[in-house]
């Protein structure tokens with residue numbers, strides 16, 4: 439979710455709304471010129487995945503290389519930056535996430551009311567949850583009004599740099615990228631420690647894996663097809679994770695397609711953001727995020743299923 443060590447946000451990235459959009463559109467024009475000079479036909483703005491005679495069925499379906507500013511053959515960025523929060527993410531992984539996952543796995547293994555079918559349903563539930571949750575988290579972290587908040591601000595500022603060099607995310611060291619969601623997962627996954635409901639624990643356990651899927655779905659959407667793992671291509675082809683083209687629409691205007699897992703929630707999210715609800719700059723989205731993050735605790739409290747010392 440982070441774009442560490444990218445160049446500092448440009449002035450246009452610090453402006454909002456239509457000014458920012460027009461600036462970024464202008465940027466795409468200049469990028470297009472450079473990509474055109476590299477004679478990459480797939481980067482033509484008028485081309486579509488299906489218009490490329492060499493496109494494979496997977497390419498056609500996933501829309502790789504549709505937009506000129508995401509020309510996957512762009513050689514200007516061939517290195518990903520190190521995770522600036524690596525040490526803290528590693529510590530959280532070792533000292534919080536792994537113990538929580540171990541506790542949950544042991545509890546679920548011995549739970550009489552949790553079987554294989556329940557674990558499968560919990561995985562689907564976690565998959566459905568992470569999609570809109572990623573959208574709300576994305577809205578919050580894109581919002582520069584949070585940049586001065588203690589803790590959140592540093593993460594938001596780093597996250598926003600992804601807009602400057604989108605393809606950089608595909609070049610980050612994989613192990614470090616894996617650790618990037620540890621803090622947000624620890625916040626929600628740790629709630630398993632005091633929830634009595636075993637299905638809730640199973641869902642929070644599954645959420646670790648769907649969170650990683652969401653993270654890598656975003657990374658794959660910026661990755662050149664020849665570097666993309668076959669598993670990623672299959673996930674995109676089946677719609678389990680979003681296509682390149684779907685996510686790249688977000689990078690055109692920054693006011694749509696905020697959800698970054700499968701993208702199924704974006705038609706709804708796009709209606710809510712700016713139209714039926716608040717715009718993406720509204721700080722009340724943080725409240726929505728907080729409710730989503732603590733929804734297991736809220737549901738547990740409502741149902742009287744919280745137990746701090748089982």
Ligand SMILES: [Zn+2]
Pocket residue numbers: 576580601688692
């Ligand atoms: Zn964004």
Ligand SMILES: [Zn+2]
Pocket residue numbers: 600604656660685689
């Ligand atoms: Zn992106």
